[in-house]
Amino acid sequence: MDLTGKVAIVTGSGRGLGLAYARELAANGAKVVVNDVDADAAEAAAKEVGGVAEVGAVGGTTLAEALVRRAVGEFGRLDVLVTNAGVLRDKVLWKMTDDDFDTVVDVHLRGTFTCARAAVRRMREQGEGGRLILVGSPAGQRGNFGQTNYSAAKAGIVGFARTWSMELARARITVNAVVPVAATAMTETIPGLKGYVDALRAGEPVPSFARRALAFGTPEDAAGLVAFLASDAAAGVTGQAIGIGGDRLSLWSHPKQVAAAYAEGGWSADAIAEAWPTTVGAELETVGENLPAE
Secondary structure (H helix, E strand, O other), rough: OOOOOEEEEEEEOOOOHHHHHHHHHHHHOOEEEEEEEHHHHHHHHHHHHHEEEEEOEOOOOHHHHHHHHHHEEEEEEEEEEEEEOOOOEEEOOOOOOOHHHHHHHHHHHHHHHHHHHHHHHHHHHOOOOOEEEEEEEEEHHHOOEEEHHHHHHHHHHHHHHHHHHHOOOOEEEEEEEEOOOOOOOOOOHHHHHHHHHHHHHOOOOOOOHHHHOOEEEEEEHHHHHHHHOOOOOHHHOOOOOOEEEEOOEEEEEEOOOOOOOOOOOOOHHHHHHHHHHHHHHHOOOOOOOOOOOO
């Protein structure tokens, strides 16, 4: 990929997946605005990738607009936005507080919205197209126990990608959601993956089973997809949810009807109860990630 001349913002890029994305974009020639709430992490990452740091918590309009101003002020333009910033406040529904819910939704969902809105205004003004790369999660696709706030926000982000891809098509701005799986502070909270995260930290490689069957690897394994989507090679890719992790690259389906039944004049409750087991309810959809055993 040759991203020479392109300017990118990567939110939450002081460490983990965000830092891997920033490194990959810079390695392919892009100028990068690094963002993180941790000033030391942001400055260190910016120095490493030859970019600049804009410190602050994603969520509100003020920081979103500051990120765009920084990109334009330092590098003269903006071509790519990667909305990676995130936090976790995991609890089951009946124990989740308003603050637990609001904090996660504000960073993930509202932060994606405010940053994308600010970036799109600049991209449309430039008139040369652009790339929005929104970071989703398998939890947003399938649900995950204890993640009411996170699953809802990540599902909403994929909804953003579908809607914005239509709204921004004439401006030649593509919008896609990346659904990564990698060893991070977030994935170590998943019981089936924590052991692999711990092993990586101990310097052990990710075993082939995890890389293929679980699509689980390092943050660097997920970075190539971001660079591809930022490039001219991906000009025709928009409105998609694309999975990446370990050795697997995948495309998630859009929600669609999988069964239907019809009754002249409509359906009463009794009629639904009678028909349900042999029609629409004959094979119900599953929920959650069904990770295979090693």
